[in-house]
Amino acid sequence: MEFSPNIVGFACQWCTYAGADLAGNLRCKYPPTVKLIKVPCSGRVEPEYVLDALSKGADGVFIGGCHFGDCHYKEGNYKTDRRMQLISKLIQEFGFEKERFRWEWISGAEGKKFAEVMTEYTEQLKKLGPNPVKEGK
Amino acid sequence: MADKIKFGFLLTGGCAGCEMAMVDLSENLLGALEHIEVVFWAPTVADVKYKDLEAMEDNSIDLAFVDGMVRLSEHEHMVKVLRAKSKVLVAFGACAALGGIPGMANVHPTGELFQQAYKDTFSTENPEDVYPQPEYLLDGKYNLTLPAFQDKVRTIQDLVDVDYFVGGCPPHHEFVAKAVELIISGNLPPKGSWLTSGKAVCDVCKRNPANENMERVPVEHVKRTVDGHPEEKGCLLQHGYLCLGPITQGDCGASCLNVNMPCRGCGGPIPGITDYGAKAVSAIGSILGSQEAVDELMEKFPTLSKLVYRYSLPASRLKSKA
Numbered sequence: 530m531e532f533s534p535n536i537v538g539f540a541c542q543w544c545t546y547a548g549a550d551l552a553g554n555l556r557c558k559y560p561p562t563v564k565l566i567k568v569p570c571s572g573r574v575e576p577e578y579v580l581d582a583l584s585k586g587a588d589g590v591f592i593g594g595c596h597f598g599d600c601h602y603k604e605g606n607y608k609t610d611r612r613m614q615l616i617s618k619l620i621q622e623f624g625f626e627k628e629r630f631r632w633e634w635i636s637g638a639e640g641k642k643f644a645e646v647m648t649e650y651t652e653q654l655k656k657l658g659p660n661p662v663k664e665g666k
Numbered sequence: 667m668a669d670k671i672k673f674g675f676l677l678t679g680g681c682a683g684c685e686m687a688m689v690d691l692s693e694n695l696l697g698a699l700e701h702i703e704v705v706f707w708a709p710t711v712a713d714v715k716y717k718d719l720e721a722m723e724d725n726s727i728d729l730a731f732v733d734g735m736v737r738l739s740e741h742e743h744m745v746k747v748l749r750a751k752s753k754v755l756v757a758f759g760a761c762a763a764l765g766g767i768p769g770m771a772n773v774h775p776t777g778e779l780f781q782q783a784y785k786d787t788f789s790t791e792n793p794e795d796v797y798p799q800p801e802y803l804l805d806g807k808y809n810l811t812l813p814a815f816q817d818k819v820r821t822i823q824d825l826v827d828v829d830y831f832v833g834g835c836p837p838h839h840e841f842v843a844k845a846v847e848l849i850i851s852g853n854l855p856p857k858g859s860w861l862t863s864g865k866a867v868c869d870v871c872k873r874n875p876a877n878e879n880m881e882r883v884p885v886e887h888v889k890r891t892v893d894g895h896p897e898e899k900g901c902l903l904q905h906g907y908l909c910l911g912p913i914t915q916g917d918c919g920a921s922c923l924n925v926n927m928p929c930r931g932c933g934g935p936i937p938g939i940t941d942y943g944a945k946a947v948s949a950i951g952s953i954l955g956s957q958e959a960v961d962e963l964m965e966k967f968p969t970l971s972k973l974v975y976r977y978s979l980p981a982s983r984l985k986s987k988a
Binding site: 575580581583608610611612614616620662 | 939947951969971
């Protein structure tokens, strides 16, 4: 059976989650690999959640937030960006590939972009293979 | 008070600093000794062998402390035996509870560690490439053994059930006194708790800007302590020194901050934190004021995990694959 990655996604309720909604309304197609969790702000996503998902075998972790300047809480996404750069470095030091963790800015008007990002990310993870902590399971 | 509490103390992979912290109790320790009978204290105080501990009856020790992490097969064996012999087991100090400083080795493969320790250090001369072997047959008849070096540093909790945790490298003596008092009085918190106040270092830190009703300002420049002397006054985090005080247990009374050093997190996580390093990234990431500050941090701390997991790498959610 072909490997289908399991992506844990966090989406901010003001932008990316609305973008995912719009992708549905527009009948955009994207693979059913992402499990989307709605959060008040991408800045609410604790680095602990990312590590938790990876340590429990998620093949990829995705965070979606508003574009810079568009944050409902003014600067939540700047906070996300700074924290997540550090987390990205941290997981690489622990031996995880950089691609296992990705964050993007997708607005409520970008339904098409949401579908494209999910399709592309799924392809990328398919090439990368399963999360090493699963050890072939 | 009925019988004396039977007490055991085992040093595994540690530096004996935790034992020094016990001795630092001085007169308090003398007071405590009236209630405590030391039945096992190895290898620092009493000369006992594996078999002496193995010969004890199961659950015959009322209270046992372990300090140090698990790296050798010997540590693993002794911790498991001690667990079987003890009613209450306390992981004492940063190494036992979180992996401690030796835990930073987990981001390196074993070969690299051996190369550094037995070959590359400038004071080492090893032309024949001799490395420690767990077994060696001398003159064809003497079978010599050494404890085997394991792949990773592990915490005590990785191996056995731990009843209580005490942080600190080493635990601050006033705080050890509190823990000993708690144990003697029998007013213990639920199993699995840290025997701590639950307050953060910032809570007890004299430099905390909140004491002077000052607002938090973002950090524009990241500094290391090797770059110069931190200022005598004011919050070190606000000055750009990455201090882990906001997320670390402050039972030490902010003793590092009192002597101008940023907190490095030996006290262990404050309650509610599931991964110390991730929370450290969360705290540091939110205080950085610009992308330049992030770049500066990455440049000045090439191995980020050794900053945020200095005392707790083996206890991290992501076990290293290296």
